[in-house]
Amino acid sequence: MADQLEKYRDVLLEISHCIDENDLSKMKFVSLDKIKKKQSEKILNPLQFFTALEERGFLGQNNLSYLKNLLQKCCAGKVNGLRILELYEQGLIQGIPLYDTPQGATFNLPGPGVPNGGHPGQSQVIYVVHEPGRVPDGNLNGRQERQIYNGPDLSEETDFLTNNLGRDWKFYMRALGIHDNDIDSVSHDYTSMRERIRQCLLLWQQEQQQNANRIKLINACKHSSVRRMDLACKIEDGSFRNER
Structure with a gap:
């Protein structure tokens, strides 16, 4: 009780x-x-x-x-x-706090030579482009911030999520481990839902670096607060690439 x-x-x-x-x-x-x-x-x-x-x-x-x-x-x-x-x-919230990453789930791991569940390749350079007319964090309008990201290339997965998460995006970001303050900050700085999704995913990659991987993206899709098994399955088996 x-x-x-x-x-x-x-x-x-x-x-x-x-x-x-x-x-x-x-x-x-x-x-x-x-x-x-x-x-x-x-x-x-x-x-x-x-x-x-x-x-x-x-x-x-x-x-x-x-x-x-x-x-x-x-x-x-x-x-x-x-x-x-x-x-x-419905009894679907099992853990406290609500947005803990699910434990004990098993997924198909990527093949040999693919680091951290992503794709082979060199370090990425992420450009965070602020919308015209916005001045987040004191930056100049439309300024590009050059941020070095040394983790696996997840650009295909993040593009897919950006285009398909829709109104579930905040639940997904919390399940991924992004704090509400960061979500609110991104929401303030960008008016487009897709751009909010993209910027949150870029922020997550920037924070995670080598710890960012495809498995974590899949886990968040399967979290009880998100329940986007359709997206999880497509990322897991790579079929999302056929939709481009």
Whole structure:
């Protein structure tokens, strides 16, 4: 029971990361019949809001319907928080924290001569191109940052993921081990979803260097919060190359 309560608490924490200030304001307004206005005005973050609902009997380990309804109505069509809650209800979230890399999975390893699950070849030079009109981290508009990447060549895999992850991309990046702060920073600097995906993957490669490999990309596709087995299988057997 203690483990289940801990998992429930951690799931609420993960959902809170998906709720911005505007979402919270809408949720508080919709819940004025349950939390009085004077009390609601004192709520400054999603966790305080969840606690208020729990105290009034509208939220609990086995009482998630009201929160699900709020996420559907008040979060501007975003699926992140709702998806986390649904995965929890289905018993598909096994580990805490939610975005741990899955353990014990077995995959087909690459053949001899292919380092770290990637492709043979020399070091890559990654160019991170900032969108015109954006000035992230004090850089000049449109400036290219030349960053040396000494890991395996994963350009084909990252191109495939960039074009196919779609709205699952944030779940995927968390499963890959990228911190929320980095995801938020990339989201602020780039407006295109595909460019956000690409930049996060480049950031991951830059951080991982020789530890970056195709197996980790596949693991993240198979993670319980992502469940993109279609992408995992295509990367694993190399069939994604036929789609270009």
